[in-house]
Amino acid sequence: MSSQYYHANLDGTIEKDDPPKELLKNEELQIIEEAFSSYGHSFNWINKEQQPYKAKIFVNQEDKEVVFRVKTVSGGGRPDTIPREQRIQIPGEQLNELVDANTQGNIGLILGVYKRKGISIIIAWRPMNKQTGGNVSKQANIQMIADAMSCGFAQFEYPTGNGVVCAFRKEFMQYYLKNIEIFSEKIVSDYHDIVGVNIVSEGTTEYDSSSNEMSFKTGFQSDFNRNRIVFGAPGTGKSYQLREDCKKLMDGTLGTYERVTFHPDYAYSHFVGTYKPVTEDGTADIKYEFVPGPFMRVYVEALKSGRDSSPQPHLLLIEEINRAKVAAVFGDVFQLLDRDDDGVSEYEIYASEDVKKYLAKELGGSPESYSRIRIPDNMFIWATMNSADQGVFPMDTAFKRRWNFEYLGINENDGAIKGKIKLGKGLHELEVEWNQLRKAINEKLAEDYKVNEDKLMGPYFLSNKLIRTVSEADDTIVDSEKFISAFKNKVIMYLYEDAAKQYKNKLFDGCNGVKNFSTAKYSSVCDAFDEIGIDIFGDGFREIYNKQGE
Structure with missing residues (x-):
């Protein structure tokens, strides 16, 4: 048995x-x-x-x-x-x-x-x-x-x-x-008709087949990859990079984009769509209808655009793609990710009855006209990923193979990062530059504790708003209190709880022996930072910091 x-x-x-x-x-x-x-x-x-x-x-x-x-x-x-x-x-x-x-x-x-x-x-x-x-x-x-x-x-x-x-x-x-x-x-x-979704039945309505042909090869040209994952350490500007590229892709067009953030509970029904109860307009009555997810919404817009003589780009932006179990989220859509040289899915999939009827509702015609579907060449799927984050799920090789991966280095695009501020009190006071300090911390993590690059901090780990300077000529950070607060709540917290969790006693060795500070508590390290500034990182750290400015 x-x-x-x-x-x-x-x-x-x-x-x-x-x-x-x-x-x-x-x-x-x-x-x-x-x-x-x-x-x-x-x-x-x-x-x-x-x-x-x-x-x-x-x-x-x-x-x-x-x-x-x-x-x-x-x-x-x-x-x-x-x-x-x-x-x-x-x-x-x-x-x-x-x-x-x-x-x-x-x-x-x-x-x-x-x-x-x-x-x-x-x-x-x-x-x-x-x-x-x-x-x-x-x-x-x-x-x-x-x-x-x-x-x-x-x-x-x-x-x-x-x-x-x-x-x-x-x-x-x-x-x-x-x-x-x-x-x-x-x-x-x-x-579905029973609950008023307004899906027509074959035999009761004559379909206009002339307007419902799907055009997967629209002829839309772009130098950008259709399936794209930008990855790198936290703060390297992955989301910023995609935002800027989105502007370039959409420039001079009538294209659209939609952003979604994956999380551990994200599922196929969220991504593609599923039947859900919704209220009738102006009443308390409940009806059930197919509610599309972000993939299906962008997909429909791309298909609509493909029918015009001038097709437009349509983009789905996925933040933190590996925070969900991507194989389960994409489901059968996974097969559509293989694109040919024109950007069209190489392989088709059979659409479910629900998807067929939804496409017929949005695009016109008979549901049977949408039995087999592909991703058109004017639909782009871009995503960000940080493999070192806590709580991420691994991607299998077959899934990765269908994407173009682009790595953002730890110091990429840091030339414009400025901002000086005085940290510490008394003998410990020192004017430091944020980008130089960031590089020094990364150097100590990499050299002394062999921390991987994807755990280090990129130049945008603290936002531009926090390091905004007085003027082009004056590099002084405008709001020192906000910077210090962010440094404690973002930088020190990240180092203490994540990147250097196993080495925090050594990394923050400068706290020990100064007043009643210690590395045993995160709050104590923050209090020490208020008093002794970058000296919380121990003896020799100032030399590492000065070296980064040479």
């Missing part, structure tokens, strides 16, 4: 893994309660102690009693013969109570719960036929659950024709309840 079962992924794929763990009763009930009460809907328990549970809900403008049996779904009992099956079993007498609820004007449900990678999916069966004795087994399909993870809502019909099961995220519970009669009887191929 197989020791592994199929599991659902957030991007709609499935994979084999160890058998799932059954959720605790309170976990199951919490998920169900959150689903029924989503968006402020009324939900009051009648029986929470034992199965079947009962509660009062308000749906379709009336109070209803909902009776339900809930259990974590598990891989079916036939992993070798029907490997994608998921199921739950309930006693026959409990099934009959649910049937009674459905035939008496209330709602009776068998609810399965599937949870993986922080996402909960509810699988719902609406029983209408009683059974005498024994246990009742209800089946679902793991691919349907994966589709629900990716898109929000999915259906599955038993091969025997004996009913339809629905799977959905918690926020789709009200959508399911409002349309339960339809969803329980048949697969709804265009179910």
Whole structure:
């Protein structure tokens, strides 16, 4: 017998893994309660102690009693013969109570719960036929659950024709309840229309195919790389570089750009898009529609522009690209990143039903006109990356290979960086220049402690606003208090907690033995900096500093 079962992924794929763990009763009930009460809907328990549970809900403008049996779904009992099956079993007498609820004007449900990678999916069966004795087994399909993870809502019909099961995220519970009669009887191929997304159905509307041709090769010319990652140490001006290049790319055009910042919880549904509940204009009613992510928004603008005789550039800027799990975020879009010599995706992918309908809505025509998609040559994807940051995720070689990497050196573009300030008091007072001090600290980190270059500080580690000088002729920093505060809160903090964390006692050795200062506390190092300035870095540091000015 197989020791592994199929599991659902957030991007709609499935994979084999160890058998799932059954959720605790309170976990199951919490998920169900959150689903029924989503968006402020009324939900009051009648029986929470034992199965079947009962509660009062308000749906379709009336109070209803909902009776339900809930259990974590598990891989079916036939992993070798029907490997994608998921199921739950309930006693026959409990099934009959649910049937009674459905035939008496209330709602009776068998609810399965599937949870993986922080996402909960509810699988719902609406029983209408009683059974005498024994246990009742209800089946679902793991691919349907994966589709629900990716898109929000999915259906599955038993091969025997004996009913339809629905799977959905918690926020789709009200959508399911409002349309339960339809969803329980048949697969709804265009179910988005039910909630007013205004997606037309084939056979009811004549499409104008003359206006919906996608042009991936627009002929747009540019010296900039289409897929581009700028990387380097913190403060080297990665974001600034892309902003300046963005201005050059857009100069004299009607192009657009959008910026997004990745983070550890960022997912495919954020990046490309997914179905979400939204409120109807001017009402409290909820409808569900495909909400595009930044990739899809820029993609649509690029396709629209490609239809004109004068195509324009459209740019997606991604900050901190490796703070998210990029393979999962990009999903099938990953395949589109291979570009030919003209800048068009070498390979196409099949668009999901949701994406096809969204493209048809935005660009016109039939959803089937958008079955296969590529990235056009007028769409650019640029990103920044710092591999030394805490909390970043590694990129695999296959993903890296599809990008043009550009490295910004530790002292690149530092010629215009000026700014002098007096630090320390009494015998420790010294007028220093920020850029020279930065280089001296980097020198000490690299030479004495072998800290890698990507952990050092670039010339823009402190912003231009903080090192603004009085005038062209006078290099004195305008606001010394702000500079000192920023030096303590940004530079010393970064060194103490990150770049030199293992060597902080040695790096800040100058604090020891002066008054009651020590390297044991960050606050003590900051207090010492107020008193002794750059001498917190110990004996010999002034020589390193002077050397940088030669």
